[in-house]
Amino acid sequence: MNMKKIAFILALGTPLAFMSCDDDTKTMVNIESQTGTLSFKLFDLEDSSEIFEIQEENLTEVFTTLSYERPDFGVSLAHTYSIEASFDATFPADKTIALTSSSNDEEIEIVTTNINTAILRLIALEETEKENGAEKRSEDADLIPVQKVYLRVKCIVSNAATGPTNSTPIVKPAYSNAIALNIRPFQSTEAALPATYYIIGLGTGWDNDPAFIGTSLIPLSMTPNYDYDAIEGTGVFTHTAYIREDQGFKLIATPGSWDDQWGTGDAGYVFQDGGSGNITVPADGFYTITLNTVTNELTIDPATVTPVEYQFIELIGDYNGWSNETVVLDVTPGSNGYVWYTDITLPDGGVKFRADGDWAVKDWGGDTFPFCTKPSGGNIPAKEGTYRVVFNQLDGCYMFFQK
Numbered sequence: 001m002n003m004k005k006i007a008f009i010l011a012l013g014t015p016l017a018f019m020s021c022d023d024d025t026k027t028m029v030n031i032e033s034q035t036g037t038l039s040f041k042l043f044d045l046e047d048s049s050e051i052f053e054i055q056e057e058n059l060t061e062v063f064t065t066l067s068y069e070r071p072d073f074g075v076s077l078a079h080t081y082s083i084e085a086s087f088d089a090t091f092p093a094d095k096t097i098a099l100t101s102s103s104n105d106e107e108i109e110i111v112t113t114n115i116n117t118a119i120l121r122l123i124a125l126e127e128t129e130k131e132n133g134a135e136k137r138s139e140d141a142d143l144i145p146v147q148k149v150y151l152r153v154k155c156i157v158s159n160a161a162t163g164p165t166n167s168t169p170i171v172k173p174a175y176s177n178a179i180a181l182n183i184r185p186f187q188s189t190e191a192a193l194p195a196t197y198y199i200i201g202l203g204t205g206w207d208n209d210p211a212f213i214g215t216s217l218i219p220l221s222m223t224p225n226y227d228y229d230a231i232e233g234t235g236v237f238t239h240t241a242y243i244r245e246d247q248g249f250k251l252i253a254t255p256g257s258w259d260d261q262w263g264t265g266d267a268g269y270v271f272q273d274g275g276s277g278n279i280t281v282p283a284d285g286f287y288t289i290t291l292n293t294v295t296n297e298l299t300i301d302p303a304t305v306t307p308v309e310y311q312f313i314e315l316i317g318d319y320n321g322w323s324n325e326t327v328v329l330d331v332t333p334g335s336n337g338y339v340w341y342t343d344i345t346l347p348d349g350g351v352k353f354r355a356d357g358d359w360a361v362k363d364w365g366g367d368t369f370p371f372c373t374k375p376s377g378g379n380i381p382a383k384e385g386t387y388r389v390v391f392n393q394l395d396g397c398y399m400f401f402q403k
Helices: 031-035 112-132
Strands: 009-011 014-019 026-028 051-053 062-067 079-086 096-103 107-111 147-157 174-176 179-184 198-200 217-219 236-243 250-252 261-265 268-271 285-292 297-302 313-317 339-346 349-355 363-366 380-382 385-392 397-402
Touching: 062 112, 079 107, 079 112, 096 107, 096 112, 107 112, 112 147, 217 236, 268 297, 313 339
Parallel strands: 051 179
Antiparallel strands: 009 014, 014 026, 062 107, 079 096, 079 147, 147 174, 147 179, 198 217, 198 250, 236 285, 250 261, 261 268, 285 297, 313 349, 339 385, 349 363, 349 380, 385 397
């Protein structure tokens, strides 16, 4: 049958068709895409029988690239592909982890840290189940055993995700076959740093690159004394800023990538939608942005803030003998003078932020490094290195990003 001809199929007793570019034709929707049984081919890797040993120095590299056939939804709409991992070939919902990678074509890259994090998360789920059953993996194990990991690709047709009268998907996701890989993950002896998001659009513009952290990329602050996830660094992040009605912005997870982002859609704030619009506020004023990356919830609420204006903010500490020859931070454009940044090379030692060169005016410290998770009056325990430093005077949150 020619797919351009008028065609109707029954879905739960109701005809369903999509209009084509021609007014007198319709395109048939594949019945399997409505029942959730549509599948497509994921090609196996040539070295899939090998054991993959993930090393710390390789975490930022591409682990592998998956290739697959395009599923036949029967409609010519945008396809979005993502990856799911599980230790169970049947992919039960409570034992399946979605990787952060996404793609709109028939190839998708897996960054090593993403597959590594997914495996560690699956191990944690498995250990929780064993603990509930009075069984637990030995704490003395220095090396995590090789894990048999199943991967599959999920495909959705973004423009046909829901019906006009309810939230039940008309065109359901399609899934590929699974491939199995043998992987030994890397596990750091230290907990993951809080994985903050960045505001883009409020600073100098839309430059999305790690070099623009503190200028066009403004990081959300940590929540004081909050226990962030030790594996993924997820949790609650906030930022209070003066935002104009005519300013549009988005949130992104990784400088240099648009894969994980928050924008706006028909249903309000939307996550991981490359076609989303910019976030705006209804009127000029202070707003608090709160993002929970555990539950994937974003709220933006009006805030009552009376900020103090300082002439300058400086970084003082052991690196300069606590003298007045300090590094003075620059104001982040678009922050209304409340976010500051600088580049600095530091030795091991304590540092603090100070306002207007006078301890009697104001100073800020903390008990943690490189991010402020426990603000205090103590010296920040800096480690040797070269950093892009971002400091938010409204909440006292500091971040040292190693360069």
